[in-house]
Amino acid sequence: MTETLAESMRSIISRSVITSQTCKKFLAFDGISSTNLLLKDQAGKVLLNCKNVNLLKGKVDGIGISLAITKNLDEYQFLLCKYIPTLPDYDIFKLKFQKLRLLIILFINKMVEILLEFKIDTKALTDLNKQGNAILIEASELTQEFRDRDKQDDVKYIFNRKKIDTINLKMDYFIKFDTTEVEVNRIFLSIYGHDIEESTIE
Helix, strand or coil, X not given: CCHXXXXXXXXXXXXXXXXCCCCCCCEEEECCCCCCEEEECCCCCEEEEECCHHHHHHHCCCHHHHHHHHHHHHHHHHHHHHHHHHCCCCEHHHHHHHHHHHHHHHHHHHHHHHHCCCCCCHHHHHHHXXXXXXXXXXXXXXXXXXXXXXXXXXXHHXXXXXXXXXXXXXXXXXXXXXXXXXXXXXXXXXXXXXXXXXXXXX
């Protein structure tokens, strides 16, 4: 990962993930229960505003799936945003939840980028939908694992710098967004004050 991309990722994390702002949903109107699709970032800036989604659905294959995935991912990022402040910085769920929120934000940004193109690349949208669905499954399973965890045995959920892989997700979803989970781990561990040698985070 180049220094420029690394700085860009740090910026996204600082601006959208590690923030003191109140938890918000991206979708003001989801394009499913309404004909309008309105997406705003965490600062309230409009990312995408489509007045007639039905017209878009008739022209772009896969857009209906994209909207369904986005709606579900938005629900999870909002839920995870509520969980995260309640967890100590050494909790592996906190680190995983932060990475999932980042992935959801990257998915939404990428979808917006595709939909704003003059000629929408339906293949790129289909590929993104597959990635989004995989992230959605991971979010669902990890949330359930968190709810089922043994609250009497918090020690097993403490981050151990000798076992970096305990904070990894089931696959490296970040490759789709021009980075790697190794790099994202490095950034989050640095933010949370975990002093890890470079050679360890591989």
